[in-house]
Amino acid sequence: MPTLTRRGAAAAAAALATLLAAACAPGSSGDKPESKAPAAVSTDVAKAGNVTLTVWDQEVQGGQKKQIEELNKRFEAKYPNVKIKRVSRSFSDLQKTLRLALSGGSPPDVVEANQGYASMAQYVKAGMLLPLDSYDQVYGWRKRYPKGLTDLNSVTQDGKLIGSGNLYGVSLNGEIVGLYYNKEKLAKLGVQPPKSWAEFDQALATAKGKGEVPIAFGNLEKLPAMQLYGVLQDGAADKEAVRKLVFGSGGSWTDAPNVQAAQKLADWSKKGYFTKDANAVKWDDTPVNFAKGDGVFMFGGTWWASELNDKMKDKVGFMVPPPTQAGAPSATMGGESLPWSITSKSKNPDVAAAYINFITSPEAMDVSIETGNLPALAAPSKQPTGPLLKEVSTAWAELSKNDGITPYLDYATPTFADAFGGPLQELVAGRKPADAVMKAAQDDYSAFQKKK
């Protein structure tokens, strides 16, 4: 090797070493943001002067996009001195870029930060989000929303416990994972929408026997199986136990009802109740296949309702997953859409709070209905149109009334999507028994609890 290069390498190494010594450890730049809300709160947006509010959201799909565009337009019309700079990304893209943006020098003012230990709790712990309690005293969000919903957006300041502590965000829409069914196919099979798990099992067997795909299911991304497992878990376990488990205040994933739920998932897969090679089918393709007629039933979130309503018209129905016993109140996963939060470095927190108040106001609930979404609170003057959207709205009301909503399971630990989702794929493929899968979940869970 020529000496020239060697000398050059040595010089470069020396220069780098010097620079590195000057650079400090990651995250220790000493400017942990002051995460205390200002003492004096101003609700007078007009007085704030000319303000540009940067908002990062993930409302990119049809109805949601229309909804937020309309709300932004109305807010700007109401306060001409405020300009909203909207940056929208898909859900997963936002998750990935938000972390970098928040730790940077000039983060956006308002962001949609996902609930759970992987996102909101971590941001709170690092002091990146502003506690909204002093604004809540003015705007009364806690009074406006049921406790179950504000709890989802609350975290203790050390990021250790979700469900208590300060309020860090307000959500606009509601969402639940329910059971879609193809009405035409049910009629042909001579089956009624199931009222209990036993009836549901019966319906699945009938569908299979007549050569139909009983449940449309795509699980390439690992997350879908976790949702399906959650629905089954809500059938097998007590809802309070599920909540405690997900938020880390008691219970174990290897408890008997939780293993039973996994066993049920394995049984269904073994009996061929799912789309063939489900692990190779994309999640987004599930509603597409279902709309094409591949599948009598489909578990899915209300976020698919507006699309299915357009494609299938009155051929599709939606219901809360049936309870274990007919007539008993049922529970399912869900909650609310991503909360709108204020970053602690925002220069206009007062305006940001007014914006959040506006897009979660009764007027906003009306806009939500108009654009085919499911508002978190009852809309004062609008009714959903279209049979499916009506059924979705009824299901939401029913669950809200009997407090039947449990949190998404991926909130449990930052690594849960892989640590539980991967083994669930093995369960679906019949490669791992239920108890081993639940043990894998518990291992990841207890490792996180210990670290917390």
Add this chain to the structure above:
Amino acid sequence: MTTVARRKTPKSRHAASAPRTARRQGRAFSGSPGEPGRIGWLYTLPALLVYGTFLLWPLARGAQFSLYHWDGLGQATWAGFSNYTATWSDPSLRGAFGHLLVLILFYSVLPCCIAFVLVAAMSRTKIRGLTFFRTVLFLPQVVAMVAVAVAWQWVYSADGPVNTVLGWLHALGLPDWRHGWFGDFTFALPAVGAVGTWVGIGLAMVLFLAGVQKIPRELYEAARIDGAGPFREFFAVTLPGLRRELAVALTLTTIMAIRNFDLIYMATAGGPGDATKVPAYEVYNRTFNTGEVGLGCAIGVTLAVLAFAVTAGVRRLVEGKDA
């Protein structure tokens, strides 16, 4: 670091003969009297600056981060080498490195073997429309990997072409070989590998074709006069003549395998289970999804070291010591 970069650019541009001449010139430059050696550095300064800012500095910071436990948001805590030990002790990460070995086979060894067969065939007989075939075979190399991933997702899908053809075969009485390829625990990794092979063949073939043209015709004539058959001719003339090209092809395709992120990200996201997890994907996954920035960086640094080792190893192995 500098040597590799210096080495890689000329090679990939002018195939194989370039490095030797470049090195000779370099030696002559630094050695000849009267040449202002110091001033020479000044000319490289702009390039060095860019290189340093965008490559060396991030690399060094990455190496530094790998010594900390950091969630990417809050305060980092000193970790020493525990991130590196975790890289090897975590069974899922160890598995990822195992998958990498399998993929190197598919990305590097297999394309080179197939390209050799193709080139041997092309160098012996005149094929009409050679340019056309060459272009078609090279095409995968030009398409962005993300597009490749999406296309193959369809090719492998339940009612995609692969399963359709296998369905016909099944109808003809053969066993049913249809699978959900990217979602099957046994076949997902080979399925990803096959895509890599498909992409790699073109590059290896174009390199070898260029090399073959520079082998003197007389050698082939002499071999034929001595009564060598196609196999003999290949091993006695073509293969030795292509040693340098082989080294380039192996290096490039192996590095392609090591930094294979886009295909995995788009096609399988490491699934099903952990079946197609590779280190390059885990660098991203740990850093951005699960908030283990230190661990992600440690995997990244390990990969970089691996890439250097492979590059050096391949050169030694194929080009011989003097190269």
